[in-house]
Amino acid sequence: MMFGLIDCNNFYASCQRVFDPSLEGRPIVVLSNNDGCVIARSQEAKQLGIPMAAPAFMYDKLFKEHNVKVFSSNYALYGDMSNRVMSILGEFTPDIQVYSIDEAFLKFNGFTNFDLTQYGRSIHTKVKKCTGIPVSVGIAPTKALAKVANRIAKNYADITGNAYVIETEEQRVKALKWIDIGDVWGIGRQHAKRLAEMKVRSGYDFTQLPDEWVQNNMSVVGLRLKHDLEGKPTLGFEEEHPNKNISTTRAFRHMTRDINFLRERVSTFAFTAAERLRSQNSDCSLVTVFLETNRFKPELAPYNPVLTMPTNFATGSAFEINKFAQQALRLIFKPGFDYKKAGVILSGITANTSRQLNMFHGEDPRHSHIMQTIDSINSKIGYTKIMLAAQELDQEDKWKMRREWRSARYTTRWDEIPEVFCR
DNA sequence: TCTGGGGTCCTAGGGCGA
DNA sequence: TCTGTCGCCCTAGGACCC
Numbered sequence: 001m002m003f004g005l006i007d008c009n010n011f012y013a014s015c016q017r018v019f020d021p022s023l024e025g026r027p028i029v030v031l032s033n034n035d036g037c038v039i040a041r042s043q044e045a046k047q048l049g050i051p052m053a054a055p056a057f058m059y060d061k062l063f064k065e066h067n068v069k070v071f072s073s074n075y076a077l078y079g080d081m082s083n084r085v086m087s088i089l090g091e092f093t094p095d096i097q098v099y100s101i102d103e104a105f106l107k108f109n110g111f112t113n114f115d116l117t118q119y120g121r122s123i124h125t126k127v128k129k130c131t132g133i134p135v136s137v138g139i140a141p142t143k144a145l146a147k148v149a150n151r152i153a154k155n156y157a158d159i160t161g162n163a164y165v166i167e168t169e170e171q172r173v174k175a176l177k178w179i180d181i182g183d184v185w186g187i188g189r190q191h192a193k194r195l196a197e198m199k200v201r202s203g204y205d206f207t208q209l210p211d212e213w214v215q216n217n218m219s220v221v222g223l224r225l226k227h228d229l230e231g232k233p234t235l236g237f238e239e240e241h242p243n244k245n246i247s248t249t250r251a252f253r254h255m256t257r258d259i260n261f262l263r264e265r266v267s268t269f270a271f272t273a274a275e276r277l278r279s280q281n282s283d284c285s286l287v288t289v290f291l292e293t294n295r296f297k298p299e300l301a302p303y304n305p306v307l308t309m310p311t312n313f314a315t316g317s318a319f320e321i322n323k324f325a326q327q328a329l330r331l332i333f334k335p336g337f338d339y340k341k342a343g344v345i346l347s348g349i350t351a352n353t354s355r356q357l358n359m360f361h362g363e364d365p366r367h368s369h370i371m372q373t374i375d376s377i378n379s380k381i382g383y384t385k386i387m388l389a390a391q392e393l394d395q396e397d398k399w400k401m402r403r404e405w406r407s408a409r410y411t412t413r414w415d416e417i418p419e420v421f422c423r
Numbered sequence: 424t425c426t427g428g429g430g431t432c433c434t435a436g437g438g439c440g441a
Numbered sequence: 442t443c444t445g446t447c448g449c450c451c452t453a454g455g456a457c458c459c
Contacts, residue, residue, distance in 0.1 A: 011459095032427035039427070039459095057425040073427090100430095100459045188457050219433055221457080247429060254424085296426055308452080343428090402425085 001233075002116060002139050002165075004106035005146040006089055006123060008082075009134045009154065011102035012040035015081045016071050018132035019410045019418055027068040031056050034253060035072055035402045072406040080411045084131050092123055097237055105143060107237055120153070120163025140166035143235040144228035147185040148175050148203065172231055176204035186225040191218060203229055242280045242349065248273040249343025253402060255294055256339050262291070262329060269344035270325040274318040277346055278375060283314035285348035287321055289328035294340040305332035314350050317367035318374075321346065 008014060012030040017023045027044035031037065038045075038054040048066055050059060056070070063070055082101045090096050095107035108116065120137035127135045136157070138150025145166050152175060153164035166172050182192035184203045194217070200206050207229050215223045227234040248269040256262065266289060277284055290306040309324040325344050408416035 034427070035425080037426055053426080055426040060425090103459075186457065190456065219456085221433065243430075244432095245430065249428065251427065294426090306453085341427095 002108040002111065002141055003143050003146040003233075003237075004093075004108060004116075004120065004123075004137060004139045005099075005143070005150045006104050006106065006127075006135050006137050007150050007154070008085060008102040009136060010040060010042050010046075011082075011133070012071075012073065012078055013042040013045070014133050015074075015078050016069075016407060017042070018081070019077075019407065023069055027066055028071065029056075029063070029068055030071045030073055031405070032073060033403075034251060035404055036251065039073065070405050072403040074406050074409060076409040076412045077407065081131060081133060085127055085133055085135070088127050088130055089123070091126075092119070095237065098240070105146070105237065108139070116165045116167075117161075117163055120165065121161045124162040135162070137163040138166075139163070140172075141231050142228040142233045143237075144185055144225055145172065145175070145231065148179050148229075151179065151183065169231075173204060176207060176229060177202050179203040181206055184225075184229070186221070191222070242282050242351070244349055245345055245347045246273050246276050246282075246284070246349070247343055247345040248276075249290075249341065249345075251341040252339070257335065257337065259329075259333055259335070262333065262339065262342060263326060265342050266325050266329050266344060267322050269342065270322040271318045273344050273346050274316060274321045274371075275375065275378070277321075277349070278316045278352070278371060281352050282349045283316045283352045284321070284346040285311050285314050285350070286346070287311060287324040287328065288345040288347065289325050289332065290343050290345070291329075291332060291337075291339050292341040293337050297338075300338050301336075303334060303337045305334075307332045308347075310348075313363060314348075314352070315363045315367075316352055317363050317371055319367055319370075320363055 010028075013028040016028055016030065023042075025044065026042075027048055027050075028042040029038045029045050029050060030040040032039045035056055037056055038050060038052065038059070041050055041052070045068060048062065048068070050062065050068075062068070078101060085102075086096070086098050086104055089104050089106060093106045093108055095109060097105040097107075099105055108114070111119070116139050120139055123137050124135055127133060136150050136154040138146045138148065138153050140146040140149045149164045149166045153160045153162055156164075166175055179202060181187055181195050181200055181202055182189075184206065187195070187206070195206065200209065207226060209226070211223060211226065214226050218225075224234045250265070250269070252265070270287070286308050288306060288308040290304070292304045293302050294300055295302070307328040309328045311320065311324055315321065321344075408418070410416060410418050
């Protein structure tokens with residue numbers, strides 16, 4: 001049995017390029033919400049030395065100097081392109097685990113007589129032809145090794161033809177000696193630093209550490225990773241499951257001390273999170289609200305409170321969820337601080353088919369009818385149109401996200417579909 | 424002026440009932 | 442009845458991912 005990891009190259013930047021081929025060869029960056037920092041870069045932008053998560057305002061000059069094309073994020077477009085890619089991947093094997101918006105694991109069961117390198121290349125070709133998105137394919141006996149193989153496929157695309165397979169022990173050792181420890185899946189900055197101090201430089205060095213040390217210093221998570229890299233499949237193939245947490249959080253454009261502003265934001269977050277909760281047919285029983293001051297301004301007093309409210313009954317009602325969220329906000333809000341960010345997190349998630357009755361508390365039975373109606377109207381329109389009264393429409397300008405450079409939603413809005421003119 | 428958002432899993436430590 | 446211990450559950454915080 002083999003695992004494949006298919007990863008879209010520079011996904012957001014590639015999506016932009018599909019609809020504007022004149023961008024071929026030109027550096028592209030895509031910015032986070034609020035046009036805050038760089039979250040995706042084309043190869044050319046990477047070569048200019050623009051790091052991941054670079055604050056956009058610090059790189060304005062470089063963008064201009066090198067004629068970098070800047071985009072605000074356009075999740076409607078990326079989500080739709082992702083669905084297209086994933087559905088094509090599903091044609092190559094019935095076992096697929098969508099790992100993120102731009103990555104999927106495939107399970108190759110009973111492919112023993114296949115030339116997997118050729119098969120991997122054909123995946124690349126088909127996805128590119130049907131969607132315009134370039135992908136890299138890594139195939140190996142475990143997920144962590146498939147990640148390494150994927151990196152090799154991408155780094156040496158000319159030689160590998162965008163697909164690389166780790167099959168033999170020799171290939172495994174060679175690949176692990178090649179990869180930097182910090183680039184191994186599951187080794188973040190903290191662990192990389194500690195390991196470097198111990199002269200662990202490559203993935204191979206890591207596999208030479210004693211199990212005991214890894215378990216004691218990096219928990220079972222680290223140990224599982226080590227075994228996976230040794231070629232013993234340890235990381236499973238998870239079926240799709242509903243989220244265990246649902247959060248809606250945003251940084252504000254400007255800092256605020258205004259409780260009314262925060263009340264409105266929290267209502268909106270509660271409403272959005274509840275909508276997503278219902279869309280996966282779930283209820284929640286815990287509502288968490290947090291506030292944050294500006295962590296980039298050390299001269300301002302920090303205050304980052306978090307509070308979780310138990311609802312005592314499972315609910316998917318935006319009214320109930322917002323009621324608890326507002327209570328939490330009232331309890332944690334302190335005047336005199338400059339708030340920069342807030343969020344609502346729903347947890348204690350259960351299927352809404354198995355709602356446990358509570359003798360004393362419960363959701364107003366009318367709510368579920370109202371929620372169903374709201375969901376069906378909003379889904380017909382295609383985006384949220386009906387809101388809670390607490391979400392003040394006329395406040396919109398105060399908090400509206402900065403999105404100066406958003407491209408058209410080419411594939412999800414009739415009025416933004418690209419037009420082709422023939423001469 | 425301007426620094427994202429949405430997740431997962433694990434561990435330690437406290438409360439609490441058997 | 443008092444006290445100690447064990448295990449379960451919960452939460453906070455930290456690590457990681459994209």
